[in-house]
Amino acid sequence: MAVFVSESGADTEKLAARLAEKLQGGEVIAFTGSMGMGKTAFTRGLVEALGGGDVVSSPTFALVNEY
Secondary structure: OOOOOOOOHHHHHHHHHHHHHHOOOOOOOOOOOOOOOOHHHHHHHHHHHOOOOOOOOOHHHOOOOOO
16 A cells, blocks of 8 residues: 655645556546545646646535546
């Protein structure tokens, strides 16, 4: 199991972009965590790295967001 530590929202977005490079398509990514844990920053970095642009809203306030 790998552990990654992020010191900022920008670090979290960069980490997500690194993950995006490994995705092949069809993966499901589930987020858990308290408010302020970086779920939105991670999602933003992932979506932007996959070419989705600036379309991310906070996953905390929706039951399902599909990107």
